[in-house]
Amino acid sequence: MAAAKAGKPTRGEAGSPAHRAANLRADAQRNRAAILRAAADTLRKNPDASMAQIASEAGVGRMTLYGHFRTRPELIEAALIDSLDRGEAVLADVDLGGDAREAFSRLIASSWLLVDEAGALLAAAQKELAPARIRELHRKAEARVRDLLERGQREGAFRTDLPVSWLLATTHVVMHGAADEVAAGRLTPEEAPRFIDATLQAAFARSA
Secondary structure, three states: OOOOOOOOOOOOOOOOHHHHHHHHHHHHHHHHHHHHHHHHHHHHHOOOOOHHHHHHHHOOOHHHHHHHOOOHHHHHHHHHHHHHHHHHHHHOOOOOOOOHHHHHHHHHHHHHHHHHHHHHHHHHHHHHOOHHHHHHHOHHHHHHHHHHHHHHHHOOOEOOOOOHHHHHHHHHHHHHHHHHHHHOOOOOOOOHHHHHHHHHHHHHEOOO
C-alpha cells in the first residue's frame, strides 16, 4: 500500500482523529474515576457535601462533573455501585468453606471493613435513593450471606426456628448499628467486627 501523503496522519497515528478520540475517551474515563473516588472521600468527611465540593476534591470543573452525572443522586448511586463492585472483589476471595460458623465469622470481618469504609456513602445514598434501589444494589452481597446462613441451617450450625430472611435482616441491623456506634465515638473500628460477630453468633446459635 502506498505510504500516506505527508501531513495527513493515518488512522491511529498520533494526531489522527482516531488517536484524538481515544485520548478523549481515556480522559473521560480518568475524570469519571476521579469523580467517583472524590465522591466517596468527600461524603466520608461530609455526608451533605455539594456537587461543587465533590468536583473540587476530584480536581475537575463543575461542567465536567455534570457532563458525567447530571444530579447528585445519580452521582451518589454511581459511587455506591463503584464501592460495591470493589467490595465484591474482596468478598469473592473470602473462604466460605468448612464450618459454617467459622465461615460466617470470616465473612463478617471482611464485610465490616467494607461497611466501615463506605458507611458515609451509604448514609448519603439512604437520603437520596429509594430503599428498594439500595436493597437491589446490595443483592449480590446479600445473596452471599443468605447462602451461607442457609447452609448453616441445613448443617445444624444455625437455628432453624427463625427464617433466613430474619437472620439476614438482623445481620444488616447489627452491622449498620456498629457503624453508627463508631461514628458516635462509642466503639472503635477495630473492636466492631468482634462485637458484631459475638452478637450474631449468639443470636443465631442453634439451641442444644
